[in-house]
Amino acid sequence: MNSSISVSEFGSDNKRRVAKVKEFLDKNGLDMSSDVEVFVTIKDEDEMIACGGLAGKVLKCIAVDSSRRGQGLILKVVTHLLNAAFTRGTKELFLFSTPKNIKFFEDCGFRLIEECDGEVILMENSKNxxxxxxxxxxxxxxxxxxxxxxxxxxxxxxxxxxxxxxxxxxxxxxxxxxxxxxxxxxxxxxxxxxxxxxxxxxxxxxxxxxxxxxxxxxxxxxxxxxxxxxxxxxxxxxxxxxxxxxxxxxxxxxxxxxxxxxxxxxxxxxxxxxxxxxxxxxxxxxxxxxxxxxxxxxxxxxxxxxxxxxxxxxxxxxxxxxxxxxxxxxxxxxxxx
Amino acid sequence: MKIINSAHAGTLESSDIYIQINPFKEDKIELELESSVEELYGDAIKELIIKTLEDMNVSFVHVKAQDKGAMDLVIKARLQAAVLRACESDPVWEEL
Amino acid sequence: MKLRRSMLFVPGANTAMVCNAYVYKPDTVMFDLEDSVALAEKDSARLMVYHALKHFAYQDVETAVRVNPLDSPYGHLDIEAAVRGGVDIIRLPKTDTIDDILDMQSVIEKVERKIGTTKKTQLLAAIESALGVVNAVDIARCSSRLMGIALGAEDYVRDIRTQRTKEGTELAAARAQILLAARAAKIQAFDSVFSDVRDKEGFVSEVKKIKNLGFDGKSLVNPNQIYMLHDIYAPTQKEIDWAFEVIEAAEHAKKNGLGVISIDGRMVDAPIIARAERTIYLARTSGMIGEDDE
CATH class of the missing domain: 3.40.50.620 (HUPs)
Known part of the structure; x- marks a missing residue:
């Protein structure tokens, strides 16, 4: 049981927290995206172990610390991002990530639209x-x-x-x-x-x-x-x-x-x-x-x-x-x- | 009970179910289910969802459910939580 | 008195734990609707615990629910869900005075009457403040529904303005007071959680200490702690042998109409027999002896 794990959600105006997210993304080889409006982070004690962002109807900047992969944290992040989107009235979503995560996101109800150069994937959770x-x-x-x-x-x-x-x-x-x-x-x-x-x-x-x-x-x-x-x-x-x-x-x-x-x-x-x-x-x-x-x-x-x-x-x-x-x-x- | 809002409950994590509820224009239960155990239990899960909604007298509803191998008790709890949120209502225990 | 060495805390919003906790066979499964559940998930966790309580998997294990305080927006609904679900024990958080117990009791009674159950839900009071510790003696005696009192250390140390240490010096007074209050009222006493699940050594040493202090058991946050705790609470072979001797002597005396029971010329009185019976019960529950080993 992970009683020390906590989830937070905050807007892009929270500069200090956003800076921490950027640092975390850097460490995991991902770019920060300037159009993200809502961030979700997961912390164990005080250490960030996963994050994700919502930009309009697109989920992006999703990362899990390399030492914490395989624990279902990505599912936790996506759940919270879906909740954040849903609360804002957005149900049909897209998702930007890297090809190695396709399987996880399929588990979250997303389907692959296109993969490009083995670097990025675009998925959606509707049948649009x-x-x-x-x-x-x-x-x-x-x-x-x-x-x-x-x-x-x-x-x-x-x-x-x-x-x-x-x-x-x-x-x-x-x-x-x-x-x-x-x-x-x-x-x-x-x-x-x-x-x-x-x-x-x-x-x-x-x-x-x-x-x-x-x-x-x-x-x-x-x-x-x-x-x-x-x-x-x-x-x-x-x-x-x-x-x-x-x-x-x-x-x-x-x-x-x-x-x-x-x-x-x-x-x-x-x-x-x-x-x-x-x-x-x-x-x-x-x-x-x-x-x-x-x-x-x-x-x-x-x-x-x-x-x-x-x-x-x-x-x-x-x-x-x-x-x-x-x-x-x-x-x-x-x-x- | 009347669905007033969109609402959600649950998570995408293993042994849970993620449920989204929306008002629907027709007098019926419109159900979209995806399940990691669809082949074996898909029909049973659908039946449980419909029965649970009928017990709560809910219609005019669109339900999207993403099941990750949840036990019946979890499916019921998540679905009822989503319905109560969508109806902005306290539980009517006799219906649950 | 029922054996309650291990009370496993199960966060009400943690699906996997709610569905599986019974598998680990703690003496009591304690579903939590309070501190481990985020505000946005209170309603959903409450429903999940309600359905878990009714599920057949939880009919053979004792269940408890830690509810939110009555002055929060959740307390009344939590109690309604727990009682309707058929819970055995309701754990009150932050019990400072006997009024906290009496208020809770009247809410429970109202629900029991409404649903027409004959089951009498028991109460476990968590004492988590200086005021609660000072009032422990009165609290322990104020209700026939109260089966025990428990120390809630995290809030308590904050209240007395200190912090947790490995040695537990800061809890000494509270532990002593709670134990004495419970024993004087003939109810059970439970120790607080040990939350660093990685520190096995620290856990073992704390359990040994509270067992020696006389606590009936402890709240646990991780299933792995159950086996370690049961091991420490298990009687030694020497204790079991002794217990069998006492019971045999008692049966022998009864059969032969002897007024005084003795072993090797030393008198054995009722409390000693009770202790021997308890040792055998513990040994059997810990799987050290079978049903026929008497």
């Missing part, structure tokens, strides 16, 4: 992936070239519109996914509406609401803080693996289109990984050809959503008008008033 895959299957179209684009469109620019038109021309059918996570300047509902309005004239495009499985806080948490240059390469790879192995086959996707990235290193890096991972001839599922489409320019500068946001900030509406479709411009003008 299977449901999503079935939904995708029902939207499958026939054709030799089935294209795909994933975009945030924050907000929708003439650059996006050009990329979609080009991809549409080169595909028998095009599946367009809009990042669903509401973590950007513009709300999802607005972003997807502007896209829909902007491409009304294209007849071979399905616009999909994104999901937890496409550039979300579950598959790719650091995407949403990429301005801080903190993108974790392994997250990018994981996201691409999920796309190739868990989603693309259900729609029969053969191509993925992406705009060239002249400015943002992080996005450029993501594009390079995309080629490596999606097009790799050896993989669990059929390779996907990656097509980079040159960005269109205005006044010698590539059109991008970040440029739109910058012009908005500078209140340079005249130049702004030239790089977004009229629907987006109208929306932006209404927004500022």
């Amino acid at each position: 992936l299977a449901k999503y895959q079935a939904e995708l299957s029902s939207l499958k179209k026939d054709g030799d070239v089935i294209g795909s684009i994933v975009m945030n469109a924050n907000p929708f620019t003439l650059g996006h519109s050009y990329l979609i038109e080009e991809a549409s021309k080169r595909s028998d059918w095009l599946h367009l996914f809009v990042v669903k996570e509401d973590a950007s300047e513009f709300k999802f509902a607005d972003r997807i509406r502007l896209i829909r309005e902007g491409i009304k004239h294209l007849k071979n495009v399905t616009v999909h609401e994104g999901s937890d499985y496409i550039i979300s806080k579950a598959t790719f948490p650091t995407y949403f803080i990429k301005d801080k240059g903190q993108v974790n390469e392994i997250h990018a790879k994981l996201d691409l693996n999920v796309f190739r192995n868990q989603l693309a086959p259900y729609l029969g996707i053969t191509h993925r289109f992406v705009g060239t990235e002249p400015y943002c290193k992080v996005t450029n890096n993501y594009n390079q990984n995309m080629k490596k991972i999606l097009a790799d001839p050896n993989g669990k599922s059929a390779p996907i050809e990656v097509v980079e489409i040159e960005r269109i320019e205005f006044a010698d500068q590539a059109i991008s959503a970040s440029r739109v946001r910058k012009l908005l900030n500078e209140k340079n509406y005249d130049e702004l008008k030239n790089i977004v479709p009229p629907t987006t411009f109208e929306f932006l003008m209404k927004e500022i008033i």
